Amino acid sequence: MNCAECKEHLVAYVEGLLTESQEQAIASHLKECPVxxxxxAEVTRLHNRLVANGxxxxxxxxxxxxxxxxxxxxSLKLRKVSKLNEQLQLWRKIMKSRITKVAAAAVIVIAVVLSLTFLEKSVAPAYALEQTIQANHTVRYLHMRDFKADKDEPKEFWIEFYEDGQVKNVRMHMPEWDAPEDxxxxxxxxxxxxxxxxxxxxILATIKDKSVAAHxxxxxEELDPRLAVEHLHEREEQGKVKLEIEEPSDKAEPIVVTATYLPESSTPNRRFVLFVDQATKLVIAMETYQLxxxxxxxxxxxxxxxxxxxxxxKMxxxxxxxxxxMRIDQVTREVGLARGNLSDEEIAVEVIRQFLEALIARDYAKASKLYQGIPVEFLQKQLGxxxxxRIVSIGKPTPSDRNNSLRVPCKYEIEVDGVKSVVQSYPYVRPVFGQPDRWTIDGGI
Amino acid sequence: MGTTDKYYIERCLDGQPDDFRYLIRRYQAVLLAHLAGKLGNRDRAEEAAQETLVRAYFGLGKLKKPDSFFSWLLGIANRVAKEQQRQEQRRRQQENIRSFSKEIPTPELSQDYGLEKAIGELPDSHRKVILLRYYGGYSCSQVAEQLDKPLGTVTKTLSRAYAALRKSLQQKSDRNCEVQK
Incomplete structure (x- = not known):
């Protein structure tokens, strides 16, 4: 092997790419040739330098x-196209991923870095929450979807407001996961x-009741973006919420408001990230985080x-x-039994007694009235x-968690196909929604 | 080589952005070496590498051949580097006007800036081999596979790249010596 051949193969030699015989040839030439x-040595030095730098x-x-x-x-990009369903689905998938955990913690840091980068170009943020509150005053109609991290199907709402901002009409679609028993x-x-x-x-139930209305x-209120923003604004002034506003210079991109509840607030550990449209100042989306x-x-x-x-x-x-x-109407029809001077326990027992007596007398109209007003035909079909x-016994009622009702243990004798038997059951009895002086059976018969 | 770039790219496109981290791990050193040479400053190289990776992520859908992710990534890096250089020029001009100072303090150089600069000056084909081999953690046969070339060609290219690097580094140290004299 001569020097030219050797030099040509030195890199491959250092890299260990040569066959055994080639390596031996180089090794024996090297022994003889100081050049x-x-x-x-030079090649090796460069090799080591490359490896070290790498x-x-x-x-x-x-x-x-x-x-x-x-x-x-x-997040910003998808806000812009938030109406494209496909993109949104992808987004929600992304939001479930681990990346969001790291990222959510770093959002603030990045917001600060971004604002530094843009410092040269932009003046101090012009946006303030008041603008969104103001903008919301003109909102009469709103449609929204509420997605939870671990659920695919959202809750969906349509709201119509009066001019003064009070709620007029609402439609809600509640998925099964919200209340599996319903x-x-x-x-x-x-x-x-x-x-x-x-x-x-x-079942179609019509209910008119102050407590239901208040609920x-x-x-x-929790859904209304105007109230949510007003609430945040108030808490900020009280020093309970820290707001960070990031206003991109690109007008197509939303303003990002990060609201973090401070430890001194009554509900710490929460964070909301609001995406606000730059042109209208309306909230496009609001993310919720929990520490x-x-x-x-x-x-x-x-x-x-x-x-x-x-x-x-028609919505x-x-x-x-x-x-x-099955239509249950508690608005136009009086249901249940007036309590009069009876105590809770006494009226509960009385409702059950009268209900069972009505069944014995096959007076399904009366039974229906005592059982939330469920249709007479339905009762007849189920119990006919x-x-x-006869009534065997009615025991002492016990309190229950279900709709503030009382459970009334009772035993009665029935006859089916000529066979008699005694049945024990624990029906629930409670005040009628909207008519607190009247009591009705809530189920469990 | 384990999992291919293509696999991770498809995962990302399917809404699993976490998997982009593997591509970042795989190519961050490559990008940094490539960009440090061009930009002459570790901080700016890092900034440009971040920008490159972010753009790459959002451009994944447009990448027609996922197998050539690496070359595509370098293309993005080149564009980012150019944009940064232009910005930097403008900034300096403005600063010059403001301060009337002629000299801008030399930015802090990265650890082996001389080497990175020399790599930056290599012809494209040579540079790719060096980057993949020493910054991408590839073996020579993996480099060959990645670049779709025979191992012999890669070995020769590597050999030439070494020669070019040595020459370039030699000239630099000569120049430095002269300056010192």
């Missing part, structure tokens, strides 16, 4: 920084009257659509309920085959 030995650079901590930026920008349901709230359609049970309004083990964990996202797109009147009715649904013979 090539120097050359080898190691140093490999130790860089680019990973979290890049992933955080990706998360951040993804199944999926549609609720319509109109003129202080609630109608609930339990799809699985095929309902409170629920809607857990030192990290803000993504809880869910509320998306707001169709601001001031009039909602058809606030339950026209599409099937004809064969059984012959109620």
């Amino acid at each position: 090539c030995q120097d050359e080898l 190691k140093v650079l490999a130790e860089s901590k680019l990973e979290d920084k890049v992933l955080n930026r990706i998360f951040r920008e993804q 199944g999926a349901k549609v609720i319509v709230w109109k003129e202080n009257k609630a109608q609930v359609w339990l799809k699985k049970k095929n 309902m309004l409170k629920f809607i 857990k083990d030192g990290e803000y964990e993504y809880v869910g996202i509320m998306e707001y659509y169709d601001y001031n797109q009039p909602i058809e009147e 606030f009715t339950l026209e599409q309920v099937p004809d064969d649904a 085959k059984k012959k109620f013979v």
